[in-house]
Amino acid sequence: MPSAIPPSIASYIQASLDAQSQTLITSVLSTPSTWLALRVVYAAIHGVEDVSRGHSLALGSSHHAVESRPVIFVSLLRPLSLWTEMGRKMGLDVQSLLKNRRIIYIDGLSFPSGHSSPADPLLLPTMKLKSLDLSAVRDAVNTALKSMASSTATATATSSQSPSILTASSSARPTPRMPMPPASRPPAAASPSTHVPSTKPVIVLDGIDFVLASEPACSTLALDSFLSSLRAQCHALVVTGNADAPLLQTAGSEISTGTPLERSHAHFLTSMAHRCQWVWQLRGLDTGSAKDVTGVLRMSRGGDVGVEEDEVSHERLPDAEWLYQVKGDSSVRVWSRGE
Numbered sequence: 247m248p249s250a251i252p253p254s255i256a257s258y259i260q261a262s263l264d265a266q267s268q269t270l271i272t273s274v275l276s277t278p279s280t281w282l283a284l285r286v287v288y289a290a291i292h293g294v295e296d297v298s299r300g301h302s303l304a305l306g307s308s309h310h311a312v313e314s315r316p317v318i319f320v321s322l323l324r325p326l327s328l329w330t331e332m333g334r335k336m337g338l339d340v341q342s343l344l345k346n347r348r349i350i351y352i353d354g355l356s357f358p359s360g361h362s363s364p365a366d367p368l369l370l371p372t373m374k375l376k377s378l379d380l381s382a383v384r385d386a387v388n389t390a391l392k393s394m395a396s397s398t399a400t401a402t403a404t405s406s407q408s409p410s411i412l413t414a415s416s417s418a419r420p421t422p423r424m425p426m427p428p429a430s431r432p433p434a435a436a437s438p439s440t441h442v443p444s445t446k447p448v449i450v451l452d453g454i455d456f457v458l459a460s461e462p463a464c465s466t467l468a469l470d471s472f473l474s475s476l477r478a479q480c481h482a483l484v485v486t487g488n489a490d491a492p493l494l495q496t497a498g499s500e501i502s503t504g505t506p507l508e509r510s511h512a513h514f515l516t517s518m519a520h521r522c523q524w525v526w527q528l529r530g531l532d533t534g535s536a537k538d539v540t541g542v543l544r545m546s547r548g549g550d551v552g553v554e555e556d557e558v559s560h561e562r563l564p565d566a567e568w569l570y571q572v573k574g575d576s577s578v579r580v581w582s583r584g585e
Contacts, residue, residue: 250336251285251294252580254568258545259286260294261563262524263448263482268473270518270548272489273528277541279486280324280332281572282526283452286484288338290315290448291348315481316347316447318390320383322354323453326372335576344370347397350390354378354453378460384472387449391479394447446481455487458510466514470521487515489527520549540572543580 251259262269263286271286273279291314321329326340329351333340343349351372373390376382454473457464477483493511496504504512519525527544546565570580 250288250292250338252570252578254580254582255543255545256294257563258524258566259289262286262484262526263290264523265481266477267524268477268483268522268548268550269485269524269526270515270522271484271486271526271528272515273486274488274490274530276530277528279452279526279528280328281576281578282528282543283450283484283486284329284332284336284338285578286448287317287319287333287349287450288336290317290482291338291343314348316394317343317349318352318387318394318447318449318480319349319452320352320354320387320450320454321452322378322383322456325355326351326353326370332576341370344372347371347394350394350447352383352386352390354383354456378457380457380461380464380468380472383454383457387476391447395445446479448482448484449476449480450484450486451476452486453488454485455511455514458514459507462506466510466517469514470517473518485518485522487518489515489529522548523550524548538571539569541570543568543570 261267269286271279271282293314319329330340340349340351344351351370353372353374356372356374373386375386451473454469457469458466473483473485488511493508494515496508496512525546525548527546528541529544530541531539532542544565544567545563566582568580568582570578572578
C-alpha cells in the first residue's frame with residue numbers, strides 16, 4: 247500500500263501542524279480539498295512518514311516517540327460517510343478513532359431531533375450542531391475542547407496511579423536476602439508506546455466560510471475573533487475555504503462592488519491569508535482539464551511568518567507548486583512540473 251501522505255508534500259504538512267500555527271486551505275469547485283484535509287488529520291494522529299530517513303516525524307517530537315494529538319473535526323458541508331469512506335481507503339480508520347475519542351467530529355449537516363430516542367449502538371459518537379449560526383459552532387467546539395480536556399486528565403490520572411499501586415503492592419512483600427531466581431522475578435516494565443498522547447488538540451474547520459453565507463448577520467470581524475480564540479486553545483488550527491473566482495472578484499477592486507456576500511467572503515479569505523503561516527491553494531489547470539491531472543497544488547507562506555524558528559525544525563521550506571492526481575482508490579500522486 248502506498249504511503250498515505252505523498253513524500254513531496256510530507257514536510258509541508260508537518261510544518262502546517264507546528265505548535266501555535268494556523269493554516270488556510272483554499273479550493274475551487276472542480277478541485278475539492280477533502281483529500282488534503284484527511285491527510286492533515288492522518289498526520290496529526292499518526293505522524294508524517296519521512297521516507298528518506300525511514301521513521302515517522304511527529305508534531306514537535308523527537309525521533310524516539312511519535313506524539314499523537316487528538317483532532318476536533320468540524321465539517322459544515324460534507325457528510326461523515328464521505329470522510330469515513332475516503333479515510334478507509336487511505337488507511338485512516340475514522341470509525342475506530344471516533345469510538346476511542348481520538349477524533350471528535352462535529353456534524354454540520356445533521357441537526358438534533360426534538361424528541362429523545364434510545365441510543366443506537368451502531369451509531370458513531372458525534373456532536374451535532376443546533377444550527378449553522380456562529381454561536382452554535384462556537385458552543386459545539388468549546389464543548390468538544392472541554393470534553394477532550396477531561397478525557398485527557400482522566401487518562402493521565404489513571405496512568406499516574408498505576409506505578410504507585412505497583413510500588414505499594416511490591417513494598418508489602420518481605421525483602422529477600424538472596425536474589426530471586428529468574429523465573430520468579432517480576433517482568434520488566436514494558437517500553438512506552440510509540441504514540442505519546444498530548445493535551446492540546448489539532449482543530450480542523452472544513453467549510454467555515456459557509457457561516458458567512460448562511461448567517462447574514464455574521465460579520466467577518468466576529469468570525470476572525472472566533473478563529474483567534476480557537477488558535478489560543480489548540481496546538482494547530484487548519485481552516486478550509488472556497489476560493490472560486492466569483493467569490494473573490496472584489497478582492498482586487500478598489501471600488502466597493504459586488505454583493506455583500508462577495509465582499510465579506512473576499513475580506514475573510516484575504517485576512518485569513520495574512521494571519522496564517524501557510525496557505526495551500528488547490529485549483530484547476532489553466533489550460534483546461536486533463537485525463538491524468540486533477541489540478542494544481544500550491545503551497546506558500548502566509549502573512550504570519552513568525553520571528554522564531556522551530557527548535558527541532560527543518561530548514562526553511564520554500565514556496566512550491568505541484569501537479570496532483572486523486573485516483574479512484576483515494577491515493578494521491580503529487581509531482582513537480584516536468585517530472
